Amino acid sequence: MPAPVRSGLAVSPALTIPRAELSERFSRSSGPGGQGVNTTDSRVELSWDVERSAVLGSSQRRRLTERLGDRLVAGVLTVTASEHREQRRNRDAAARRLAALVADGLAAPPRPRRPTRRTRGSQERRLAAKKQRSATKRLRSSGRGSDD
Template sequence: MDLEVNNSLTIPASELRWRFSRSSGPGGQHVNTSDSRVELSWDVTGSPSLREDQRESLGRRLEGRLTGGVLTVAASERRSQLRNREAAAARLVHLVAEALAPGPAARRKTSPTRGSTRRRLAGKKLRSATKQQRRRPSAE
């Protein structure tokens, strides 16, 4: 099953590597024999379905998650292997979509408005007057 990340990227099923193992945690006799934990791996650096700019963006934004250029996602929350496969696929799609999304717009510097400056200075004068009144009278 191909994974559709967004309009410009669909990861073919042939590029995905699935690995199954026994899930940790409590369970009954059935748990000891079923391989319900799922690991989904995708080679980002060697993927022919990526454009060069997409590959660069993924490499930069996911550098902490990549191991040798391969992105790996694990899922073991569910009891059934099928549900864990769906969870791992959804997690991979979410990670890749987040990494390919454009960043926030650069903040433009602005100067404070006349009103905000006036309010700030009025507040300072008020605090100053309050503190002046708290002082002991001078002995002059």
């Protein structure tokens, strides 16, 4: 679980986003809440400017902008949370989401798949299964028992 937003957001042991780089906005949330839903600003928008962040290196910034490019608006990553009634719980949920997005975006790309050949046995089993299936369907058809 990430550190609270008040002191900074711990994304990984090597990366913590300082509190000064995060901005929160609160608004009224739709959904559950009873009478207080129309008076309480419980929805949270947590934003982080990836382009201007001082904690990212150039390679990290490039990787984040490539991977999260569709989520960035003018270089700013924004996450919202409104599923809880309490603002505090929505703040924690937004912080967890932002930390997970950044951690996934910074993760090393998967190793490329090394192509392998099918074994002769697997090819023979596949062809035998296809012939068996074909024979079953041929027997079900209107021309029963017609072996050519």
